[in-house]
Amino acid sequence: MNFFSFFLQEGILRNKDLSITAFSDTQIVKGLLPDFKMIKQDPFLLGATAAEIIANQISDKSATSQGEKFIVPAHFG
Numbered sequence: 057m058n059f060f061s062f063f064l065q066e067g068i069l070r071n072k073d074l075s076i077t078a079f080s081d082t083q084i085v086k087g088l089l090p091d092f093k094m095i096k097q098d099p100f101l102l103g104a105t106a107a108e109i110i111a112n113q114i115s116d117k118s119a120t121s122q123g124e125k126f127i128v129p130a131h132f133g
Contacts, residue, residue, distance in 0.1 A: 060085065097130045 063069045
């Protein structure tokens with residue numbers, strides 16, 4: 057979102073020869089550019105997953121999740 061206003065102002069987002077891939081957790085982009093497709097993930101689920109990992113590490117100091125993968129679902133649309 058930091059660069060969005062600049063890209064919009066400069067007309068970069070309307071360039072048909074350019075593709076931008078981004079994650080969007082807000083409806084702002086969809087509202088301003090309804091034809092654009094974004095990768096969406098639930099930010100609350102991301103935070104809850106991180107909190108669960110931290111809580112597990114605190115409660116069991118011998119356990120480690122280093123290198124363990126956690127998948128938070130995402131969709132393109």
